[in-house]
Amino acid sequence: MPAGIKLVAVSKSRTPDEIMEAYSTGHRCFGENRVQELLLKVNNLPADIEWHLVGHLQSNKVRYIAPFIAMIQSVDSLKLMRIINEEARRNNRKISCLLQIHIAKEESKFGFTMDDLKNVLQHEDVKKLPFINICGVMGMSTFTDDQEQIGKEFRMLVRYFTELKSCFFADSRYFNEISMGMSDDYEIAIKEGSTMIRVGSLIFGERK
Numbered sequence: 001m002p003a004g005i006k007l008v009a010v011s012k013s014r015t016p017d018e019i020m021e022a023y024s025t026g027h028r029c030f031g032e033n034r035v036q037e038l039l040l041k042v043n044n045l046p047a048d049i050e051w052h053l054v055g056h057l058q059s060n061k062v063r064y065i066a067p068f069i070a071m072i073q074s075v076d077s078l079k080l081m082r083i084i085n086e087e088a089r090r091n092n093r094k095i096s097c098l099l100q101i102h103i104a105k106e107e108s109k110f111g112f113t114m115d116d117l118k119n120v121l122q123h124e125d126v127k128k129l130p131f132i133n134i135c136g137v138m139g140m141s142t143f144t145d146d147q148e149q150i151g152k153e154f155r156m157l158v159r160y161f162t163e164l165k166s167c168f169f170a171d172s173r174y175f176n177e178i179s180m181g182m183s184d185d186y187e188i189a190i191k192e193g194s195t196m197i198r199v200g201s202l203i204f205g206e207r208k
């Protein structure tokens with residue numbers, strides 16, 4: 001893997017033993033998509049694991065992960081940003097977040113559209129939420145074999161990142177990450193400028 005690209009090992013549906021196998025090779029950064037599953041694992045695994053949440057987060061569950069979560073990659077509403085900020089404050093820590101942007105062709109309830117996101121950022125100075133660090137964007141490509149299409153979507157996410165950075169985060173030292181690329185498309189993502197890939201089945205084997 002090219003230097004400077006961070007690998008998040010997505011361990012959803014894997015057992016603590018499987019995670020420990022990766023841990024024992026030196027890997028420390030793992031991603032989960034469900035709060036309940038994450039909480040079960042956190043208590044059974046070493047404390048120096050850096051946990052990322054990569055799946056949709058309901059606002060009433062933020063408080064369970066606020067004490068320890070390293071990064072929430074799936075922030076998709078202003079309401080969620082405010083609640084994460086509040087729960088981080090209660091825990092006297094800062095939480096790193098990525099803005100999830102919908103780039104795929106499939107319908108999805110999750111992720112900002114670029115229009116919604118710009119609207120939020122124009123009306124709210126989210127940099128003034130002192131307990132969250134907005135570190136960049138996250139996106140998922142369409143589930144397809146069409147490499148051209150996937151490349152197009154990743155380029156679009158990079159363009160969005162660049163636009164957001166210059167319009168809203170020019171003076172932020174945190175806004176640097178483009179989280180894109182999974183087992184089937186991480187090579188395309190890296191070619192297009194990913195800084196963080198989220199890989200599950202390629203590391204742990206096919207999910208049942």
Ligand SMILES: *Cc1c(COP(=O)(O)O)cnc(C)c1O
Nearest residue numbers: 010033054182183198199200201
């Ligand atoms: C499951 C998942 C991944 C990893 O998927 P693989 O195809 O197993 O690499 C990455 N990102 C998110 C948001 C996921 O839910």
